[in-house]
Amino acid sequence: MPRFKKTRKFAVHKNILKETDSRLKEGDRVIRKKKKDENVIEKYEAPQTTSALFFNYNTQLGPPYLILLDTNFINFSIKCKVDLIDGMTDCMYAKCIPHLTECVRGEMERLGERYKLALKILKDPRVKTLSCSHKGIYADDCIVERVKEHKCYIVATCDKLLKRRVRKIVGVPIMSVGQRKFVIERMGMGV
Numbered sequence: 001m002p003r004f005k006k007t008r009k010f011a012v013h014k015n016i017l018k019e020t021d022s023r024l025k026e027g028d029r030v031i032r033k034k035k036k037d038e039n040v041i042e043k044y045e046a047p048q049t050t051s052a053l054f055f056n057y058n059t060q061l062g063p064p065y066l067i068l069l070d071t072n073f074i075n076f077s078i079k080c081k082v083d084l085i086d087g088m089t090d091c092m093y094a095k096c097i098p099h100l101t102e103c104v105r106g107e108m109e110r111l112g113e114r115y116k117l118a119l120k121i122l123k124d125p126r127v128k129t130l131s132c133s134h135k136g137i138y139a140d141d142c143i144v145e146r147v148k149e150h151k152c153y154i155v156a157t158c159d160k161l162l163k164r165r166v167r168k169i170v171g172v173p174i175m176s177v178g179q180r181k182f183v184i185e186r187m188g189m190g191v
Helices: 071-079 084-092 102-122 139-149 160-167
Strands: 065-069 096-101 128-130 153-156 174-178 181-184
Touching: 065 084, 065 139, 071 084, 071 102, 071 174, 084 096, 084 181, 096 102, 096 139, 102 128, 102 139, 139 153, 139 160, 160 174
Parallel strands: 065 096, 065 153, 096 128, 153 174
Antiparallel strands: 174 181
């Protein structure tokens, strides 16, 4: 005699105990919150913003521009055969000073022989090195923290995740490589 498959029951109502049921323990009961009094005014603290911002306009940005470099920006500029300092000057129509953190330099050194040309470019005396005072060696965190502290930098990166993090910071523009030249995005509005 063949067995019949049981069909699954759909939309079965599950019995739920009420909050006032005597079978519930005191710890399991859900306590309803009282409605807030309309006459009481709530106080909250607004986040501290930098004095460099006039509304969303960053007053610290001006020539000569300080540009904070990321590892993949340097690699993409080499692949697209764009000179680092000349490309930045052509993009911004002003003097640009590229800055490099110790974390980014360490990341380039750890990548090894494939990025030997990038390390030679970074030994140029026009590229300034910034010392890091934080723990860890993750370059993206280093760049984001530095930009949060000092809003005078333009972040040069091609990394999608880093771009997304920097866009959330108000008043910091992003430079990237596109169509064999450097392109600058508008400043992040903190959305």
